[in-house]
Amino acid sequence: GAGVSQTPSNKVTEKGKYVELRCDPISGHTALYWYRQSLGQGPEFLIYFQGTGAADDSGLPNDRFFAVRPEGSVSTLKIQRTERGDSAVYLCASSLTGAGAGYEQYFGPGTRLTVT
């Protein structure tokens, strides 16, 4: 079956512009996560959705970052007034259920964002 897909695979934007990154989770997965991975680092948690609601957005670095998941499936990460420091790979992951520990997260290939 299809895995987690993310579009676009690469995005180059100018400083100050607005960008949207899309994630299509595995069908039926209720839990969805966004991570940011800087060069040479591990993924850094941004936000977690259970269904349509953001259950934990404590990892969003500031109010320029926002994410939605209006129908409990596809999610969009939105970044306003982009800065060069936002350049990173943005990873999306989904899981069958977010309840309890030990469930597997399936990661997408990521969107590489470059802010010039």
Added chain:
Amino acid sequence: QQQVKQSPQSLIVQKGGISIINCAYENTAFDYFPWYQQFPGKGPALLIAIRPDVSEKKEGRFTISFNKSAKQFSLHIMDSQPGDSATYFCAANYGQNFVFGPGTRLSVLP
């Protein structure tokens, strides 16, 4: 307290050798410890995971050793192969909170 430390940063091993990557954590609330493998241009993929009620878990050539009192865990790759060349991340989890280590770039020479 949320940090997961990982070493070495990079590792070069001959084909057939043993690769060992170490991780340490502080937060005793963590109750699930997965290892992920990541190839260039791909997202991380779960390799093997352990809960703190066991000291070792083996799956094929991959073994996790877990020391709860020391708050340390390690990944051993036996009979390392060139196809194992990738970046490996340890992680620690409780609830929905996953904290990743900075990664180890493994190169297995043919």
